[in-house]
Amino acid sequence: MVRRILLVEDSELISSGLRILLESRGYEVTIAASAAAAIEWSGETAPDLVLLDLTLPDADGLEVIEGLSQRGIRPRAVVALTGHADAATRERCAVAGCDAVLVKPVPVQELLRIVSDKVA
């Protein structure tokens, strides 16, 4: 079964690389460039994984989790992407329901391994 990933990232420079990477492993990738676009996820069922940039133009990335949840959409896993993961950020992510926090640029093999673990 094809696993679906919702990639929430406002920079096309970043999302283009992640898309290539994830599609190379057979994942189906939908890109949302804002929190609003992410919350409007149009799939019939929840994505298997949400890869979530924490700094979005219209909101704190973590608000996407709450927004999706209000629409009854609960992804199997949420992985946060950030440029700076100090203890406070990790704590905030854990409280909001993230399963992992990765620091950009995530080494590609590490990203693929974590994505594969989380959607398995």
Next chain:
Amino acid sequence: MPEGADTLVAGRTAQARIALLESEIAEAQVLIGELRDRDLLKTQFLSNISHDLRTPLTAIITHAEILREGILGDVTPKQRESISVIITGGRQLLDMIAEILMHARDSSEPSTLVESEFSVQELVEQVTTLNESLVARKGLVLERRLSPEVPPVRADRDKVIHVLTNLLGNAFEFTPPGGSVWVSAARSPDDPARFVLLEVGDTGLGIAQDHHELIFREFAQVDSSASRVHHGTGLGLTIARRFVELHGGRIWLESELGRGSRFFFTLPIRPDH
């Protein structure tokens, strides 16, 4: 000078002079305020630009890794070597941007400590393990000399990791292949009840005595010895000192040119230990 000018000056009352001084003080205060605002603006600019530099750099590194891993097709060993240089250079640049950003943030809103209690041994293990592949690649020996009686400390874990990583990074950079780098931790001989003393030492190039204070200063780089070609921001040790002092600790070094360097810093022991 027309006659009477002297008389005019002399005739000014003391009150008038005071008024003049007061207005000068007021002007100076306005000027200080303006300078502070400008300094803040510059810091904010530095912070914004550092943040914005990260995005394209992240994209460059990710795409280079995609190429290197052969995800878009086979690459020859020569091509892989060349792509690896792009990635290494990109990651170095990213580290420097992180330092500038950290320094800019700290200048505009001084850092506060997020304290917890943790084992120094575990922290040293964690940081040194992360560096094992670099150590092997550079042909160095890395030793951990941890006294089993080191008590836990109460400190900001992220900041201590930063200090240790920075000191180790310098040691690796300035120690030629075949040399040794070590980390030790024990109760501070000067104040064993209150502080733990950590040391990062190396058998590397060493630092001349008259540079011992300079290297902790903002943007300072020591390159006059000609043997040291440093390409960092010159902020690493400034930030390290700032973080150690925030804990009430102290950081210093013992070194001579050609005789290696030993950097020391202290951290407060967890109360009741």
